[in-house]
Amino acid sequence: MLSGCAGAAAGPSDEIDFWHLLSGPDGQIMGGMLDDYMATEGSVDVTQTVLAWGAPYYTKLAMASAGGRAPDLSIMHASRVPGYAPGGLLDPWDLDLLSEFGVTKEQFPELIWDKMTIDGTLTAIALDSHPFVLFYNTEIAEAAGLLGSDGLLVDTDTPEDFREMALQLGAHAPSGYGLSFGYLGDGSNQWRMFSTYYSQMGGTIELPVGGTMEYQEELVIETIEWILSLIDGEVGNPGHDGGTAISEFATGGSGAFYGGVWETASYKEQGLPFDVTMIPGVFGAPTAYADSHSFVLPHQDAVDEQRRRNVHAVVAHLLQHSITWAQAGHIPAYLPVVEDPSYADLVPQSHYADAVDHLVYDPQAWFTGSGSDFHTYFGNDMQNVWARRTKPLDGWNAFVARINDLLQKPSPM
Structure with missing residues (x-):
């Protein structure tokens, strides 16, 4: 679904506004994963806004965050996060909430977790490495x-x-x-x-x-x-x-x-x-x-705590079911998925899974990263x-x- 740049603040707590730049097979698979999530008991509605890959996406996301019209959730490439986080455009993730929904630090490769953390704060949650x-x-x-x-x-x-x-x-x-x-x-x-x-x-x-x-x-x-x-x-x-x-x-x-x-x-x-x-x-x-597609929390001037809690639940679900995301070729960052025997049946995906131990991200600066x-x-x-x-x-x-x-x-x- 393609919508405008309206922020999430006007909606009820059980509706999540999600911006991303996934198109083609990636976009189709993400749409299916969200449909599967919304079919579960106790889920909330997630509305996708799909924007053009590259500079247009990151410019609009920055403007929305700075202007108080940010979505509840968005995807950024991990290599772009260091350029955004120091400017106060991203809010930190709540480790206790993530743990409550079954997601912990130990469930990610060390190299990827380090990339998700800026100045000791969990600023992004990687869905994958590509x-x-x-x-x-x-x-x-x-x-x-x-x-x-x-x-x-x-x-x-x-x-x-x-x-x-x-x-x-x-x-x-x-x-x-x-x-x-x-x-x-x-x-x-x-x-x-x-x-x-x-x-x-x-x-x-x-x-x-x-x-x-x-x-x-x-x-x-x-x-x-x-x-x-x-x-x-x-x-x-x-x-x-x-x-x-x-x-x-x-x-x-x-x-x-x-x-x-x-x-x-x-x-x-x-x-x-x-x-x-x-x-x-x-x-x-x-x-x-x-690089890694990563979930981030665009800055909210006034955080709706229930809404923010729901966002953590959505992301936890997507991580825990990212065997579906692997169909696009990406390597899930959530280790329990990669270590599950069913992942070994994915070909050719399982043949390059060890790449997670040898990833090289862009050198860190505000002007580096994908696009x-x-x-x-x-x-x-x-x-x-x-x-x-x-x-x-x-x-x-x-x-x-x-x-x-x-x-x-x-x-x-």
Whole structure:
């Protein structure tokens, strides 16, 4: 349901106004989960407001919170929360209420719980994690002799082995390409790829307020050169945007595809013979870029305690039934769901569940996170590097200069 920007304050306590940015399969599944909740005894009505993904959503949410017209509940990417919480736009969650409804700290991976907590306060509750992963065509992989006795893609733990595997996939793929990766015009996807391999190499990024971006230049260069080797016209197509890369893999044209777990539901609907694995840790641990859809409490000037209690109950229910959410490809953050035997029956979802131990979120700053200027600027300055029109450090240094300018500015929140 799409509605305007009216806040929840005018409604009765047994009606919850819920804003989110979930569309496509994600939106359909969330709608079904809410219907299931509202069919339970003692439930309250939940009205969804679905807004456009990215900057429009976060701008409207900030304006609603600042203007006293905030919804009762909303979803934010965990990477965006640090930019909102210090400005007083989000209220904290009540740990006692959550516990009363059966949700406790011990039921979340430590890495995710830490991301949910800002300055010691539980500011967000992750529904999931959605990492960057490697999809592969099982028929092509089998023809190339790359499936093990368990039917899964063989492990590779060095750059040389991974490249050779990709070349073998390409030799048996109609397009001739082993890997599909869409980067043109997509700063977020460019950043996901860079963040994944830079972190595998041990690279870190710090963004100190009022300072300058801190990073390891040698690892930056190595990461860029590695990514260029994967879109060299031999391993992968050097001129793909997101749509063409998805299409190439979806139609069985390529052997493998770099993408987010959210593509899982669409590929299943198309009947594609595929599986999914964590991106192999060819430079170290199999770390990968990730984010989490997280529930937050937009600030209310006058809190209706019964209404707030009902919101906690709604979120607890959604967490405890997030096996349904896993159908979209996301990894539930609520551990009892992932540890339940029924989750092991979900394929390919269970094949990359261990990614929760290797998530890499964006470096913390008011301008980072999904759909942020940080991703946009990275794409603006690095796209010509991937297209081989700009030297790696020229593109990187231009990006760093823009980030350093942002570090000198106060958060608009």
